[in-house]
Amino acid sequence: MECMRDSFQDGAILGGRYQAIKLLNKGSFGLVYLAKNIVNEELVAVKCLVKAGTPAAASYGLCVDEFNEELRFHTKLGSHPHIVDLLDSLETENHTFLVLEFCPNGDLYEAISQDRGPLETEHVRDFMLQLVDAVEYMHSRGVYHRDLKPENIFLTKDGNIKIGDFGLATTEEWTEESAVGSDRYMAPEQYDAIGGYEPRKADLWAIGICLLNILFARNPFTVPNETDPLFADYILDRESLFDIFPTMSYDTFEVLVHCLALDPHKRSLDDIRTAIERVVSWTTDDESLDEFCTEEREVGPVAPNREPLRTPSLQIPANNGSAFPWAQALQMTPVHRQLSNIPDEEEPTVRYSEDMFKDRPHAYRQEMGYFTHHPASYDSGLGSSYASFPSAKDFQLRMDDKYKTPAAPVKIEKPAVDAFTPTSTSKSWSDWVLEDEEEEEEERLRMEREKASNRRSWADFSDPGYEDDGYDAEWVGGGWDDLTV
Ligand SMILES: Nc1ncnc2c1ncn2[C@@H]1O[C@H](COP(=O)(O)OP(=O)(O)OP(=O)(O)O)[C@@H](O)[C@H]1O
Numbered sequence: 001m002e003c004m005r006d007s008f009q010d011g012a013i014l015g016g017r018y019q020a021i022k023l024l025n026k027g028s029f030g031l032v033y034l035a036k037n038i039v040n041e042e043l044v045a046v047k048c049l050v051k052a053g054t055p056a057a058a059s060y061g062l063c064v065d066e067f068n069e070e071l072r073f074h075t076k077l078g079s080h081p082h083i084v085d086l087l088d089s090l091e092t093e094n095h096t097f098l099v100l101e102f103c104p105n106g107d108l109y110e111a112i113s114q115d116r117g118p119l120e121t122e123h124v125r126d127f128m129l130q131l132v133d134a135v136e137y138m139h140s141r142g143v144y145h146r147d148l149k150p151e152n153i154f155l156t157k158d159g160n161i162k163i164g165d166f167g168l169a170t171t172e173e174w175t176e177e178s179a180v181g182s183d184r185y186m187a188p189e190q191y192d193a194i195g196g197y198e199p200r201k202a203d204l205w206a207i208g209i210c211l212l213n214i215l216f217a218r219n220p221f222t223v224p225n226e227t228d229p230l231f232a233d234y235i236l237d238r239e240s241l242f243d244i245f246p247t248m249s250y251d252t253f254e255v256l257v258h259c260l261a262l263d264p265h266k267r268s269l270d271d272i273r274t275a276i277e278r279v280v281s282w283t284t285d286d287e288s289l290d291e292f293c294t295e296e297r298e299v300g301p302v303a304p305n306r307e308p309l310r311t312p313s314l315q316i317p318a319n320n321g322s323a324f325p326w327a328q329a330l331q332m333t334p335v336h337r338q339l340s341n342i343p344d345e346e347e348p349t350v351r352y353s354e355d356m357f358k359d360r361p362h363a364y365r366q367e368m369g370y371f372t373h374h375p376a377s378y379d380s381g382l383g384s385s386y387a388s389f390p391s392a393k394d395f396q397l398r399m400d401d402k403y404k405t406p407a408a409p410v411k412i413e414k415p416a417v418d419a420f421t422p423t424s425t426s427k428s429w430s431d432w433v434l435e436d437e438e439e440e441e442e443e444r445l446r447m448e449r450e451k452a453s454n455r456r457s458w459a460d461f462s463d464p465g466y467e468d469d470g471y472d473a474e475w476v477g478g479g480w481d482d483l484t485v
Contacts, residue, residue, distance in 0.1 A: 008033060008048050014097060015090040018046060027165070034102065044087060047098040054094045070098060073143050073166040082134035084154055084164035103162055105155030108210075112150060112217050112356065121279070121286055124214060128255075128276045130161045131210065135203055136269055138163070144199035145169050148206035149185045150213050150356070170199050185209045188224040188231075189264055201264035207272060208259025215252065215282055216245050217356055235262065249286065251279040 012020045018035040021043075025032045030049040037044055047070075074086035088099035111117040118127045131153065138145060145152075145163065152165040168180050178193030179186070187205035189197040205224075212220055220241065221231045233240040241256065242248060258271040 008035075008046065008095070008097065013038070014046065014092075015088075017088075018044060018090075018099060020046070035099075043102040043104070045100045045102045047100060049096050049098075051091070051094055051096050069169070070166045071096075073169045073171075074098070076171070077138065077141050077143055077166075080134065080137045082130050082161055082163060083138065084162045100164065101162070103154035103164070104157050105159065108150035108153040108155065108161070108214075109356070111155060112213060117214055117217075121282060124211075124282055125276060125279060127161060127214065128207075128211060129273065131163075131207060132269060132273050132276065134161065134163045135207065139200055139203070139269070142171050143169050144171070145203050145206075146181045146190070146199050147185070148203055148210060149182050150210060153210070172199060175199055181206075183223045184219045184221060186224055187264065188262065191224045198264060201267050204259050204267040204269060204272065205264075208256045211252070211255060211259070212245065213356055215248070218245075219356055220244050234260075247283045247285055249279075249281045249283050251275075252282050255279065 008014050008020050010020055010022060014020065014035065017037060017039060019038050021034045021036055023031060024034045024045060027047070030047055033046045033048060035044050035046045036042070071086070071089055077083055079085055084103065085101040086098060087101060090097045090099065105111065108117065118124045135145070135148070143166070145166065145168070147165065147168040148163070152163065154162045154164050156162060170177070170180075174196050176193060176196040179191055181190055181202070183191065185206040187197070187202040190199070190202040190205070209219065209221075212218065221234070222228045224231055226232045226235065230240070230244060233243070238257065238260075239253070241253065241260075255272060255275040258266075258268055258275055261267045
Protein backbone atom coordinates (compact mmCIF):
# COMPACT_ATOMS: atom_id res chain seq x y z
CA MET A 1 0.00 0.00 0.00
CA GLU A 2 2.85 2.32 0.90
CA CYS A 3 4.40 1.52 -2.41
CA MET A 4 1.29 2.83 -4.12
CA ARG A 5 1.24 5.93 -2.05
CA ASP A 6 4.78 6.65 -3.21
CA SER A 7 3.67 6.62 -6.76
CA PHE A 8 0.85 9.11 -6.57
CA GLN A 9 0.40 10.98 -3.37
CA ASP A 10 -0.56 14.47 -2.35
CA GLY A 11 0.68 16.98 -4.88
CA ALA A 12 2.27 14.45 -7.24
CA ILE A 13 1.78 14.97 -10.95
CA LEU A 14 0.74 11.96 -12.93
CA GLY A 15 1.49 11.74 -16.66
CA GLY A 16 2.10 15.48 -16.69
CA ARG A 17 -1.65 16.04 -16.46
CA TYR A 18 -3.17 15.00 -13.14
CA GLN A 19 -2.24 16.47 -9.80
CA ALA A 20 -3.13 14.43 -6.73
CA ILE A 21 -5.16 16.35 -4.18
CA LYS A 22 -6.01 13.77 -1.52
CA LEU A 23 -6.72 10.15 -0.89
CA LEU A 24 -10.44 9.53 -1.35
CA ASN A 25 -10.76 5.98 -0.24
CA LYS A 26 -9.11 2.65 0.10
CA GLY A 27 -10.87 -0.02 -1.87
CA SER A 28 -10.25 -3.73 -1.56
CA PHE A 29 -8.05 -3.67 -4.62
CA GLY A 30 -6.41 -0.29 -4.60
CA LEU A 31 -6.33 3.33 -3.61
CA VAL A 32 -8.58 5.97 -5.09
CA TYR A 33 -7.35 9.57 -5.20
CA LEU A 34 -9.06 12.84 -5.88
CA ALA A 35 -7.00 14.65 -8.50
CA LYS A 36 -7.20 17.65 -10.76
CA ASN A 37 -6.63 17.74 -14.47
CA ILE A 38 -4.10 20.58 -14.61
CA VAL A 39 -5.02 21.41 -18.18
CA ASN A 40 -8.76 21.96 -17.76
CA GLU A 41 -9.03 22.06 -13.91
CA GLU A 42 -11.52 19.23 -13.97
CA LEU A 43 -11.66 17.09 -10.81
CA VAL A 44 -11.19 13.39 -11.42
CA ALA A 45 -10.98 10.21 -9.37
CA VAL A 46 -7.83 8.22 -10.00
CA LYS A 47 -7.89 4.55 -9.17
CA CYS A 48 -4.39 3.33 -8.54
CA LEU A 49 -3.51 -0.36 -8.89
CA VAL A 50 -0.28 -2.29 -8.73
CA LYS A 51 0.91 -3.87 -11.91
CA ALA A 52 1.22 -7.54 -12.49
CA GLY A 53 4.68 -8.92 -11.93
CA THR A 54 5.83 -6.18 -9.56
CA PRO A 55 6.89 -7.03 -6.01
CA ALA A 56 3.92 -5.16 -4.60
CA ALA A 57 1.56 -7.20 -6.77
CA ALA A 58 2.13 -10.33 -4.73
CA SER A 59 0.29 -8.87 -1.79
CA TYR A 60 -2.66 -7.88 -3.94
CA GLY A 61 -3.76 -11.14 -5.48
CA LEU A 62 -6.79 -10.36 -7.56
CA CYS A 63 -5.99 -6.78 -8.38
CA VAL A 64 -3.10 -7.84 -10.54
CA ASP A 65 -5.37 -8.72 -13.41
CA GLU A 66 -8.16 -6.52 -12.29
CA PHE A 67 -6.80 -3.39 -13.86
CA ASN A 68 -6.70 -4.79 -17.36
CA GLU A 69 -10.11 -6.30 -16.91
CA GLU A 70 -11.60 -3.11 -15.55
CA LEU A 71 -10.14 -1.14 -18.41
CA ARG A 72 -11.52 -3.66 -20.85
CA PHE A 73 -15.02 -3.42 -19.37
CA HIS A 74 -14.99 0.36 -19.36
CA THR A 75 -13.94 0.36 -22.98
CA LYS A 76 -16.66 -2.11 -23.88
CA LEU A 77 -19.26 -0.07 -22.05
CA GLY A 78 -18.47 3.32 -23.55
CA SER A 79 -20.39 6.21 -22.10
CA HIS A 80 -23.76 6.10 -20.34
CA PRO A 81 -25.38 8.66 -18.04
CA HIS A 82 -25.52 6.15 -15.20
CA ILE A 83 -22.16 4.49 -15.50
CA VAL A 84 -18.90 6.02 -14.25
CA ASP A 85 -16.95 7.24 -17.29
CA LEU A 86 -13.36 6.23 -17.83
CA LEU A 87 -11.62 9.45 -18.94
CA ASP A 88 -8.08 8.22 -19.30
CA SER A 89 -5.68 5.47 -18.30
CA LEU A 90 -1.98 5.64 -17.55
CA GLU A 91 0.85 3.35 -16.60
CA THR A 92 4.01 3.80 -14.60
CA GLU A 93 6.64 1.20 -13.97
CA ASN A 94 4.85 -0.32 -10.99
CA HIS A 95 1.35 1.01 -11.20
CA THR A 96 -1.59 1.42 -13.46
CA PHE A 97 -4.10 4.24 -13.11
CA LEU A 98 -7.70 4.57 -14.16
CA VAL A 99 -8.74 8.19 -14.48
CA LEU A 100 -12.46 8.23 -13.78
CA GLU A 101 -15.07 10.93 -13.69
CA PHE A 102 -15.30 12.17 -10.13
CA CYS A 103 -18.59 11.63 -8.29
CA PRO A 104 -18.55 14.34 -5.61
CA ASN A 105 -21.40 12.94 -3.57
CA GLY A 106 -19.47 9.77 -2.83
CA ASP A 107 -21.13 6.42 -2.88
CA LEU A 108 -24.55 5.22 -1.83
CA TYR A 109 -23.19 3.43 1.22
CA GLU A 110 -21.92 6.71 2.64
CA ALA A 111 -25.15 8.44 1.69
CA ILE A 112 -27.27 5.92 3.56
CA SER A 113 -24.98 5.94 6.57
CA GLN A 114 -25.16 9.73 6.74
CA ASP A 115 -28.92 9.88 6.41
CA ARG A 116 -28.78 11.48 3.01
CA GLY A 117 -29.92 8.58 0.88
CA PRO A 118 -33.13 8.88 -1.08
CA LEU A 119 -36.04 9.12 1.35
CA GLU A 120 -39.13 10.29 -0.36
CA THR A 121 -41.26 7.93 -2.43
CA GLU A 122 -40.49 9.53 -5.79
CA HIS A 123 -36.79 9.84 -5.08
CA VAL A 124 -36.52 6.18 -4.27
CA ARG A 125 -38.40 5.40 -7.46
CA ASP A 126 -36.16 7.65 -9.62
CA PHE A 127 -33.13 6.18 -7.98
CA MET A 128 -34.22 2.60 -8.60
CA LEU A 129 -35.23 3.32 -12.19
CA GLN A 130 -31.80 4.80 -12.89
CA LEU A 131 -30.23 1.70 -11.43
CA VAL A 132 -32.40 -0.52 -13.61
CA ASP A 133 -31.51 1.58 -16.70
CA ALA A 134 -27.82 1.29 -15.95
CA VAL A 135 -27.99 -2.45 -15.45
CA GLU A 136 -30.04 -2.88 -18.60
CA TYR A 137 -27.49 -0.88 -20.59
CA MET A 138 -24.57 -2.80 -19.11
CA HIS A 139 -26.21 -6.09 -19.95
CA SER A 140 -27.05 -4.92 -23.48
CA ARG A 141 -23.28 -4.40 -23.91
CA GLY A 142 -22.56 -7.87 -22.64
CA VAL A 143 -21.02 -6.76 -19.33
CA TYR A 144 -22.25 -8.27 -16.07
CA HIS A 145 -21.20 -6.48 -12.93
CA ARG A 146 -21.42 -9.22 -10.25
CA ASP A 147 -20.67 -6.80 -7.42
CA LEU A 148 -23.57 -4.37 -7.37
CA LYS A 149 -23.82 -2.91 -3.88
CA PRO A 150 -24.16 0.57 -2.36
CA GLU A 151 -20.36 0.99 -2.23
CA ASN A 152 -20.25 0.66 -6.01
CA ILE A 153 -23.11 3.00 -6.78
CA PHE A 154 -21.75 6.55 -6.95
CA LEU A 155 -23.62 9.81 -6.73
CA THR A 156 -23.02 12.79 -8.98
CA LYS A 157 -23.33 16.43 -8.03
CA ASP A 158 -26.91 16.59 -9.20
CA GLY A 159 -27.72 13.36 -7.42
CA ASN A 160 -27.81 11.01 -10.38
CA ILE A 161 -26.39 7.57 -9.91
CA LYS A 162 -23.39 6.07 -11.64
CA ILE A 163 -22.46 2.43 -11.38
CA GLY A 164 -18.72 1.98 -10.94
CA ASP A 165 -16.05 -0.53 -9.92
CA PHE A 166 -16.08 -3.13 -12.66
CA GLY A 167 -13.27 -5.04 -11.02
CA LEU A 168 -15.33 -8.22 -10.65
CA ALA A 169 -17.37 -7.90 -13.83
CA THR A 170 -17.47 -10.53 -16.51
CA THR A 171 -18.56 -10.85 -20.09
CA GLU A 172 -19.41 -14.52 -19.68
CA GLU A 173 -23.06 -15.41 -20.13
CA TRP A 174 -22.49 -18.48 -18.00
CA THR A 175 -19.74 -18.89 -15.44
CA GLU A 176 -18.57 -21.44 -12.97
CA GLU A 177 -16.53 -18.97 -10.95
CA SER A 178 -18.07 -19.28 -7.54
CA ALA A 179 -18.30 -16.73 -4.75
CA VAL A 180 -17.14 -13.78 -6.83
CA GLY A 181 -18.83 -10.70 -5.44
CA SER A 182 -19.89 -9.69 -1.93
CA ASP A 183 -21.67 -12.26 0.24
CA ARG A 184 -24.59 -10.13 1.30
CA TYR A 185 -25.41 -9.12 -2.26
CA MET A 186 -24.75 -12.41 -4.01
CA ALA A 187 -27.53 -14.45 -5.49
CA PRO A 188 -27.71 -17.96 -4.01
CA GLU A 189 -26.53 -19.62 -7.21
CA GLN A 190 -23.64 -17.12 -7.43
CA TYR A 191 -22.61 -17.89 -3.88
CA ASP A 192 -22.59 -21.66 -4.26
CA ALA A 193 -22.12 -21.74 -8.03
CA ILE A 194 -22.55 -25.50 -8.14
CA GLY A 195 -22.65 -26.20 -11.84
CA GLY A 196 -22.34 -22.54 -12.71
CA TYR A 197 -24.73 -19.60 -12.99
CA GLU A 198 -25.78 -16.70 -15.21
CA PRO A 199 -24.09 -13.47 -14.01
CA ARG A 200 -26.85 -11.50 -15.74
CA LYS A 201 -29.42 -12.96 -13.35
CA ALA A 202 -27.17 -12.52 -10.33
CA ASP A 203 -27.14 -8.74 -10.94
CA LEU A 204 -30.93 -8.67 -10.62
CA TRP A 205 -30.77 -10.28 -7.18
CA ALA A 206 -28.36 -7.54 -6.07
CA ILE A 207 -30.82 -4.84 -7.21
CA GLY A 208 -33.33 -6.23 -4.71
CA ILE A 209 -30.81 -6.16 -1.86
CA CYS A 210 -29.85 -2.58 -2.75
CA LEU A 211 -33.52 -1.58 -2.58
CA LEU A 212 -33.79 -3.03 0.94
CA ASN A 213 -30.60 -1.18 1.91
CA ILE A 214 -32.07 2.10 0.71
CA LEU A 215 -35.35 1.60 2.51
CA PHE A 216 -34.15 0.07 5.77
CA ALA A 217 -30.36 0.49 5.92
CA ARG A 218 -30.11 -3.20 6.66
CA ASN A 219 -29.23 -6.38 4.87
CA PRO A 220 -31.69 -9.24 4.90
CA PHE A 221 -29.12 -12.02 4.70
CA THR A 222 -25.53 -12.48 5.75
CA VAL A 223 -25.03 -15.20 3.20
CA PRO A 224 -27.52 -16.51 0.67
CA ASN A 225 -27.60 -20.08 1.84
CA GLU A 226 -29.20 -22.11 4.60
CA THR A 227 -26.48 -21.41 7.13
CA ASP A 228 -28.22 -18.08 7.58
CA PRO A 229 -31.51 -18.84 9.38
CA LEU A 230 -33.19 -15.85 7.83
CA PHE A 231 -32.32 -17.11 4.40
CA ALA A 232 -33.51 -20.58 5.42
CA ASP A 233 -36.84 -18.98 6.39
CA TYR A 234 -36.91 -17.15 3.11
CA ILE A 235 -36.56 -20.40 1.19
CA LEU A 236 -39.60 -21.77 2.99
CA ASP A 237 -41.67 -18.63 2.73
CA ARG A 238 -40.89 -15.48 0.73
CA GLU A 239 -43.20 -13.49 2.96
CA SER A 240 -40.79 -14.04 5.84
CA LEU A 241 -39.28 -10.80 4.53
CA PHE A 242 -42.15 -9.05 6.30
CA ASP A 243 -40.85 -10.41 9.60
CA ILE A 244 -37.43 -8.98 8.85
CA PHE A 245 -38.79 -5.66 7.61
CA PRO A 246 -42.15 -5.20 9.35
CA THR A 247 -42.80 -1.80 7.76
CA MET A 248 -42.18 -3.00 4.23
CA SER A 249 -45.15 -2.36 1.96
CA TYR A 250 -46.68 -4.95 -0.28
CA ASP A 251 -45.68 -2.80 -3.28
CA THR A 252 -42.05 -3.18 -2.26
CA PHE A 253 -42.53 -6.89 -1.82
CA GLU A 254 -43.88 -7.05 -5.38
CA VAL A 255 -40.64 -5.50 -6.65
CA LEU A 256 -38.58 -7.93 -4.60
CA VAL A 257 -40.48 -10.92 -5.94
CA HIS A 258 -38.89 -10.17 -9.33
CA CYS A 259 -35.40 -9.54 -7.93
CA LEU A 260 -35.09 -12.12 -5.19
CA ALA A 261 -36.72 -15.04 -6.99
CA LEU A 262 -34.87 -18.18 -5.98
CA ASP A 263 -35.23 -19.49 -9.50
CA PRO A 264 -32.96 -17.20 -11.54
CA HIS A 265 -35.16 -17.64 -14.59
CA LYS A 266 -37.98 -15.94 -12.76
CA ARG A 267 -35.95 -12.77 -12.30
CA SER A 268 -36.70 -10.21 -14.96
CA LEU A 269 -35.49 -6.67 -15.36
CA ASP A 270 -38.65 -5.68 -17.24
CA ASP A 271 -40.82 -6.99 -14.43
CA ILE A 272 -38.66 -5.22 -11.85
CA ARG A 273 -39.09 -1.94 -13.72
CA THR A 274 -42.85 -2.37 -14.05
CA ALA A 275 -43.18 -3.20 -10.36
CA ILE A 276 -41.10 -0.13 -9.40
CA GLU A 277 -43.31 2.07 -11.56
CA ARG A 278 -46.39 0.71 -9.83
CA VAL A 279 -45.24 1.35 -6.28
CA VAL A 280 -47.52 3.70 -4.37
CA SER A 281 -45.75 3.42 -1.02
CA TRP A 282 -42.45 1.76 -0.22
CA THR A 283 -43.21 1.34 3.46
CA THR A 284 -46.27 1.24 5.66
CA ASP A 285 -45.06 4.51 7.18
CA ASP A 286 -45.59 6.04 3.76
CA GLU A 287 -49.00 4.41 3.55
CA SER A 288 -50.20 6.01 6.76
CA LEU A 289 -48.89 9.35 5.60
CA ASP A 290 -50.70 8.89 2.33
CA GLU A 291 -53.89 8.02 4.16
CA PHE A 292 -53.49 10.96 6.49
CA CYS A 293 -53.14 13.32 3.54
CA THR A 294 -56.02 11.67 1.77
CA GLU A 295 -58.30 12.20 4.73
CA GLU A 296 -57.20 15.79 4.98
CA ARG A 297 -57.52 16.70 1.37
CA GLU A 298 -59.93 14.44 -0.40
CA VAL A 299 -63.60 15.17 -0.42
CA GLY A 300 -65.99 12.28 -0.92
CA PRO A 301 -65.12 8.65 -1.50
CA VAL A 302 -61.65 7.73 -2.62
CA ALA A 303 -61.61 6.81 -6.27
CA PRO A 304 -60.51 3.20 -6.73
CA ASN A 305 -57.69 4.10 -9.10
CA ARG A 306 -56.82 7.38 -7.54
CA GLU A 307 -53.45 8.85 -8.37
CA PRO A 308 -51.68 8.18 -5.09
CA LEU A 309 -50.92 11.17 -2.99
CA ARG A 310 -47.24 11.15 -2.52
CA THR A 311 -45.68 11.48 0.86
CA PRO A 312 -45.29 15.13 1.69
CA SER A 313 -41.69 16.22 1.61
CA LEU A 314 -41.49 17.01 5.28
CA GLN A 315 -37.74 17.04 5.36
CA ILE A 316 -36.95 17.83 1.79
CA PRO A 317 -36.97 21.29 0.33
CA ALA A 318 -39.09 21.86 -2.75
CA ASN A 319 -37.47 20.64 -5.93
CA ASN A 320 -34.53 22.89 -6.48
CA GLY A 321 -34.08 22.03 -10.09
CA SER A 322 -32.26 18.79 -9.55
CA ALA A 323 -33.85 15.45 -10.17
CA PHE A 324 -32.66 14.45 -6.70
CA PRO A 325 -32.88 17.29 -4.24
CA TRP A 326 -32.03 14.82 -1.45
CA ALA A 327 -28.54 14.49 -2.74
CA GLN A 328 -27.89 18.21 -2.63
CA ALA A 329 -29.25 18.77 0.80
CA LEU A 330 -26.12 17.51 2.47
CA GLN A 331 -26.61 19.56 5.60
CA MET A 332 -30.21 18.54 5.85
CA THR A 333 -31.25 16.91 9.08
CA PRO A 334 -34.44 15.07 8.35
CA VAL A 335 -37.35 16.09 10.49
CA HIS A 336 -38.96 12.78 9.90
CA ARG A 337 -37.02 9.94 8.41
CA GLN A 338 -39.83 7.97 6.91
CA LEU A 339 -37.92 5.18 5.30
CA SER A 340 -35.30 4.42 7.83
CA ASN A 341 -35.48 1.63 10.27
CA ILE A 342 -32.02 2.11 11.66
CA PRO A 343 -32.22 0.98 15.25
CA ASP A 344 -31.13 3.28 17.99
CA GLU A 345 -28.87 1.89 20.66
CA GLU A 346 -30.35 4.18 23.28
CA GLU A 347 -33.77 2.72 22.76
CA PRO A 348 -32.91 -0.90 22.26
CA THR A 349 -35.06 -2.70 19.82
CA VAL A 350 -34.84 -6.23 18.60
CA ARG A 351 -33.05 -6.61 15.32
CA TYR A 352 -33.37 -9.55 13.10
CA SER A 353 -31.67 -8.28 10.04
CA GLU A 354 -28.13 -7.20 9.64
CA ASP A 355 -26.86 -3.70 10.07
CA MET A 356 -25.29 -2.69 6.76
CA PHE A 357 -22.50 -0.91 8.56
CA LYS A 358 -21.51 -3.56 11.04
CA ASP A 359 -18.46 -4.71 9.16
CA ARG A 360 -16.83 -1.31 9.06
CA PRO A 361 -14.63 -0.73 12.06
CA HIS A 362 -15.90 2.08 14.21
CA ALA A 363 -12.73 4.13 13.77
CA TYR A 364 -12.82 3.71 10.03
CA ARG A 365 -16.38 4.87 9.87
CA GLN A 366 -15.64 7.89 11.98
CA GLU A 367 -12.69 8.64 9.80
CA MET A 368 -14.94 8.49 6.78
CA GLY A 369 -17.26 11.02 8.32
CA TYR A 370 -20.01 8.59 9.23
CA PHE A 371 -22.00 9.05 12.42
CA THR A 372 -22.86 12.59 11.52
CA HIS A 373 -26.17 12.43 13.30
CA HIS A 374 -26.50 9.43 15.55
CA PRO A 375 -23.24 7.64 16.11
CA ALA A 376 -24.87 4.79 17.92
CA SER A 377 -27.40 4.17 15.23
CA TYR A 378 -25.18 2.36 12.82
CA ASP A 379 -23.32 0.10 15.10
CA SER A 380 -25.71 -2.53 16.18
CA GLY A 381 -23.07 -4.37 18.09
CA LEU A 382 -24.81 -7.49 16.94
CA GLY A 383 -23.08 -9.95 14.78
CA SER A 384 -24.58 -11.68 11.84
CA SER A 385 -28.26 -12.07 11.25
CA TYR A 386 -28.00 -15.36 13.07
CA ALA A 387 -26.60 -13.67 16.18
CA SER A 388 -29.13 -10.92 15.94
CA PHE A 389 -32.02 -12.99 17.21
CA PRO A 390 -33.08 -11.44 20.49
CA SER A 391 -31.98 -13.41 23.50
CA ALA A 392 -34.36 -14.07 26.35
CA LYS A 393 -32.12 -11.79 28.43
CA ASP A 394 -32.50 -8.95 25.93
CA PHE A 395 -36.20 -9.39 26.14
CA GLN A 396 -36.21 -9.37 29.91
CA LEU A 397 -34.23 -6.13 29.91
CA ARG A 398 -36.54 -4.65 27.39
CA MET A 399 -39.62 -5.63 29.33
CA ASP A 400 -38.12 -4.31 32.56
CA ASP A 401 -37.55 -0.98 30.92
CA LYS A 402 -40.92 -0.92 29.40
CA TYR A 403 -42.72 -1.57 32.64
CA LYS A 404 -40.69 0.89 34.67
CA THR A 405 -43.91 2.83 35.27
CA PRO A 406 -44.47 5.60 37.77
CA ALA A 407 -45.99 4.70 41.15
CA ALA A 408 -49.58 3.76 40.70
CA PRO A 409 -52.32 2.55 42.99
CA VAL A 410 -52.45 -0.78 41.24
CA LYS A 411 -49.76 -3.39 40.93
CA ILE A 412 -48.82 -3.93 37.35
CA GLU A 413 -48.18 -7.51 36.45
CA LYS A 414 -45.09 -7.94 34.38
CA PRO A 415 -45.96 -10.20 31.46
CA ALA A 416 -44.34 -13.59 31.68
CA VAL A 417 -41.13 -13.44 29.72
CA ASP A 418 -41.75 -16.95 28.45
CA ALA A 419 -44.60 -15.67 26.38
CA PHE A 420 -42.06 -13.67 24.42
CA THR A 421 -39.40 -16.29 24.11
CA PRO A 422 -37.88 -15.37 20.81
CA THR A 423 -37.18 -18.94 19.85
CA SER A 424 -40.88 -19.50 19.63
CA THR A 425 -41.45 -19.92 15.93
CA SER A 426 -45.20 -19.56 16.01
CA LYS A 427 -45.08 -15.83 16.51
CA SER A 428 -43.40 -13.21 14.45
CA TRP A 429 -41.85 -10.16 15.96
CA SER A 430 -44.75 -8.06 14.70
CA ASP A 431 -47.16 -10.32 16.63
CA TRP A 432 -45.21 -9.71 19.81
CA VAL A 433 -45.20 -6.00 19.27
CA LEU A 434 -48.92 -6.08 18.62
CA GLU A 435 -49.57 -8.05 21.80
CA ASP A 436 -47.32 -5.70 23.71
CA GLU A 437 -49.28 -2.74 22.52
CA GLU A 438 -52.63 -4.35 23.23
CA GLU A 439 -51.59 -5.22 26.76
CA GLU A 440 -50.24 -1.77 27.31
CA GLU A 441 -53.48 -0.24 26.09
CA GLU A 442 -55.54 -2.53 28.35
CA GLU A 443 -53.38 -1.57 31.27
CA ARG A 444 -53.76 2.10 30.48
CA LEU A 445 -57.54 1.80 30.30
CA ARG A 446 -57.61 -0.12 33.59
CA MET A 447 -55.57 2.59 35.26
CA GLU A 448 -57.82 5.27 33.84
CA ARG A 449 -60.86 3.46 35.19
CA GLU A 450 -59.20 3.23 38.56
CA LYS A 451 -58.30 6.88 38.52
CA ALA A 452 -61.81 7.84 37.51
CA SER A 453 -63.23 5.83 40.37
CA ASN A 454 -60.74 7.57 42.73
CA ARG A 455 -61.85 10.94 41.54
CA ARG A 456 -65.47 10.09 41.95
CA SER A 457 -65.05 8.89 45.51
CA TRP A 458 -62.94 11.87 46.56
CA ALA A 459 -65.45 14.25 45.09
CA ASP A 460 -68.26 12.35 46.67
CA PHE A 461 -66.52 12.35 50.01
CA SER A 462 -66.42 16.10 50.13
CA ASP A 463 -70.06 16.23 49.12
CA PRO A 464 -72.18 16.51 52.30
CA GLY A 465 -74.78 14.29 50.69
CA TYR A 466 -72.31 11.48 50.16
CA GLU A 467 -73.35 8.11 51.38
CA ASP A 468 -70.63 5.69 52.32
CA ASP A 469 -71.22 2.45 50.55
CA GLY A 470 -67.92 1.03 51.77
CA TYR A 471 -66.58 0.80 48.22
CA ASP A 472 -63.75 3.28 48.42
CA ALA A 473 -62.42 2.13 51.74
CA GLU A 474 -61.18 -0.98 50.06
CA TRP A 475 -58.93 0.52 47.48
CA VAL A 476 -57.71 3.67 49.23
CA GLY A 477 -56.19 1.52 51.90
CA GLY A 478 -55.04 3.60 54.88
CA GLY A 479 -56.22 6.78 53.17
CA TRP A 480 -59.83 6.35 54.08
CA ASP A 481 -58.99 5.81 57.72
CA ASP A 482 -56.79 8.89 57.74
CA LEU A 483 -59.53 10.99 56.33
CA THR A 484 -62.08 9.80 58.77
CA VAL A 485 -59.86 10.40 61.81
N1 LIG B 1 -15.40 7.98 -9.49
C1 LIG B 1 -15.36 8.13 -8.16
N2 LIG B 1 -15.76 9.28 -7.60
C2 LIG B 1 -15.72 9.43 -6.25
N3 LIG B 1 -15.28 8.49 -5.39
C3 LIG B 1 -14.85 7.34 -5.90
C4 LIG B 1 -14.86 7.09 -7.30
N4 LIG B 1 -14.37 5.86 -7.53
C5 LIG B 1 -14.09 5.35 -6.32
N5 LIG B 1 -14.36 6.22 -5.34
C6 LIG B 1 -14.16 6.01 -3.89
O1 LIG B 1 -13.21 4.99 -3.70
C7 LIG B 1 -13.81 3.81 -3.11
C8 LIG B 1 -13.19 2.56 -3.68
O2 LIG B 1 -13.40 2.55 -5.08
P1 LIG B 1 -13.70 1.22 -5.89
O3 LIG B 1 -14.96 0.61 -5.36
O4 LIG B 1 -13.69 1.51 -7.35
O5 LIG B 1 -12.41 0.39 -5.49
P2 LIG B 1 -12.24 -1.12 -5.13
O6 LIG B 1 -10.82 -1.28 -4.77
O7 LIG B 1 -12.74 -1.97 -6.23
O8 LIG B 1 -13.14 -1.24 -3.83
P3 LIG B 1 -14.22 -2.29 -3.33
O9 LIG B 1 -14.16 -3.47 -4.23
O10 LIG B 1 -13.78 -2.55 -1.93
O11 LIG B 1 -15.55 -1.56 -3.40
C9 LIG B 1 -15.29 3.98 -3.36
O12 LIG B 1 -16.08 3.33 -2.40
C10 LIG B 1 -15.46 5.50 -3.29
O13 LIG B 1 -15.58 5.92 -1.96
